Amino acid sequence: MNLLHVGLVADPASPTQMAHRIKDLDPPKGERHGGWDVEVVSEPFTTGSEDVDTALVRLGDQAHQHEWDLVVGLTELPLRDDDGRYLLVEADPHQRTAVLSLPALGGLRMQARTRRAVRTLVGGMADPTSEEEHRILLPRFGGRWRLLAGMVLANRPWLLVPGLKSALVAALATGAIATINSTVWLLAGSLSSWRLLVATIASVALVVAWLVIDGKLWDHPDDDSAEARERSRLYNISTLVTLTAGVLICYAALYVVNLLWALFVLDPSVMGGYLNTSLGYDDIFVLAWFVASAATVGGGLGSGLESDEAIRAAAYSKREEERRNRLAHQRNSDRRQSGRGPAGRRR
Template sequence: MTPIHVGLVADPASPTDIARQMADLRPPGDEHRHAWDIEIVSEPFTTGCEDIETALTRLGEHARRHEWDVVVGLTELPLRDDNDGRYLLVETDPLRRSAVLSLPALGGVRVRARTRHAVRSLVGGLADRTSEDEHRVRLPRLSGRWRLLLGMVLANRPWLLVPGLKSALVAALATGAVATINSTVWLLAGSLSWWRLVIATVVSIAVVVAWLVIDAGLWDRPDDDSAAARERSRLYNTSTLLTLIVGGLICYLALYLVNLAWALFVLDPAVMGGYLHASLGYRDLFVLTWFVASAATVGGGLGSSLESDEAIRAAAYSKREEERRNRLARDRT
């Protein structure tokens, strides 16, 4: 039997990696179906979360150029139905035998397996022409938005901010190492209640996040005054802030553990207690390290402007969308 030619067009980076793992995709169940001949193309075919029709048109152009029977686009951008304001998992156009799948709408958990299942279903339906009507898989209005945000944050991979802020972390560790053996810092840490230490933690991470947003220019502004543009900016900015907060918490925890190991190695609470004329024990080292981690986080975060912005800007969907548009414009000139 003549195989069905299937094209997978994926945004660069993670969507392309996922698409390349589906080169061996086969029709579900039925042995009598046509085999699938899958070709993968990496291209930033999406230019905005609200412009679904443009994405489908570009996919149709790819299908004609490559003589594909079916084409599916994989994007890490959110898809939104401007008519009712709900976000989408899938948009299909059976007449052009094309579909767009939004990867963050899968929720960020088991994305590769869920994508494989979704693409198999989409290709099977489009190849068999089971429907000639456009089909939109909408997410629930409230829970769907949180699911989409979770997918966007995990797609940003906030843990990669840790190696991306090397000089900031070195500065923070140096600040913590010096502060740990400072008697004034001991006195300050001992005088703070637990709720003041919690506030210090929250404020230190908030200061660093605000500094990164300002220094790297991560805040997205609407392209125009339309409701769709404002909603897109809110979504991008929320995902960026959540990504930076998670990355900041990971860095904070790393600083705490390293400073704690340093304090346990070099300090004897009894000796410091005799110097300060106070009764100190190893419990006080944990409190000291907590306070030092907050101070070091602020000091290190303010030094992050010395870093390359690449790792930080990767945490912002708006910046990746800007790069996508620039790349697409270069490819078409």
């Protein structure tokens, strides 16, 4: 039995890490080949084009260059067919090339799901008699949300807080000062639960809006086509969900820190005597809630101290960050060219 040489070409960062985790693939039982020799190459094969056919051509070039029998590409790019349906897999069985969209796996149990999908792809392309589907569509109902969940998890919203160090320092400073302010105590005590909830929602929404505007995170269609508009909607929804999840994590962390700080430095009876009112430890929990809202807004304004690149790096996966940087560079080039005459002079 001959050894099957398999190439895994992965976009940089997370897809490359995933490829290295699953490179010890074993062939399915009954496989005709003696084994699989899997080689991983980190290559941005989807850069500059979001067309799946172009990606397959580039994978074919990689297979020829490395003398692989077949090749599978791993990308964080959402794939769509000509009818606008989202894809998990697109393959060219004749060229023995296939591309797998990692976000379409849903974002959970990624290593197991990716391993299973790649093993199925390789086994199907290696066996000419296989009846495996060469194009796997996501469900029409629910497929878009599964893809969106995968994109959000690929963006790793939990890394938003450490990625914005200036914002975090501003939020902690705001919370520390507000906790020992008597006026803040009076305001917190005067607010009902529903008003505190509104303050929470408003503060999170304000920070998300500020990050989108200040970091220029809103995606614009490349052209007027329906496909480009749908792609931009998908990216913008994933951005908003990513930022909202990240800010909510920040809010919860600030609440815990402010609560611990207040319990450590404050005595409700002393503060109550100063304010001529009766206060207990339950009021400290309400205070921490109110202060978390104020500190979240302060942290959002502090994000203005960060560069646009730092904000994008904290909000996007590496693949998405590179894509948006490329599009921004292309738009700037187009604007510069439109401002010049045929001889290169400005009009």
